[in-house]
Amino acid sequence: MKELAVLAIMASALTMNVNAQTIKGSDTVLPVSQEVAEKYMNENPSKTVTVTGGGSGVGIAAIVAGTTDIAMSSRKIKFDEKVKLQEAGRPAIETIIAYDALAVVINPSNPVSQLTREQLEGIFTGKVTNWKQVGGADLKIVCYSRETSSGSYEFFKESVLKNKNYMSSILSMPATGAIVQSVSQTKGAIGYVGLAYLNKGVKALKVSYDKGKTYVVPSVKTAKDKTYPIVRPLYYYYSKSAKQDVKALVDYVLSKKGQSIVEEVGYITLK
Secondary structure (H helix, E strand, C coil), X not given: CHHHHHHHHHHHHHHHHHHEEEEEECCCCXXXXXXXXXXXXXXXXXXXXXXXXXXXXXXXXXXXXXCCCEEEECCCCCHHHHHHHHHCCCCEEEEEEEEEEEEEEECCCCCCCEEEHHHHHHHHHCCCCEHHHHCCCCCEXXXXXXXXXXXXXXXXXXXXXXXXXXXXXXXXXXXXXXHHHHHHHCCCEEEEEEHHHXXXXXXXXXXXXXXXCCCECCCHHHHHCCCCCCEEEEEEEEEHHHXXXXXXXXXXXXXXHHHHHHHHHCCECCC
């Protein structure tokens, strides 16, 4: 009887594991995943989905360690991360779930409304230190960035800075929400956030990638028609061995219902 009881407990635990999934990683992908998880659980009461942020690198490291089922990432997986996954016996599957426009934000009191990519590069690398150098008031520029584990940090460096290094004195924030809060409270501040994080506390700048000929504001519309230049895919990564366990949840994100959630949150759908 005791042996049967133990087997029953083990079977129950196994069922619970199959029905419980964890998603971890990118703060950019976090709002989408939270909404998806909530609606998915409402429709599937036996399922439990836990979602936490921390950055793209944190999520992928958790896949390597086997401590999460799905890693959220706002950048493509790196070669060394792929190697670690192979070595851990957990080669990963990559799925694009949505797209995002990375918005450059300043304090609403700042009269500057647009900047070129070159001006942004100058600001974030420390060559431009005062707003008067880019048509603004005589005010020191205060730069906020995500931490190095963030996919947004990597993507901004690649797309906007053309892989030049950020200034050494840049203020690194542990989460995107912290950038929004800091920029909203600091007159000379500038930072970058995912589209879904835009609110009245910050002002999104128009950006030019053609040396000032055209300036485009970040929005779902301009990201979809590809006129806004700072757009990137958002990813889910999960190990091949976990494919069947996470299939229902991943399929839900990619479904018409899941993509409507992507749109509601403020990101760009796959179609």
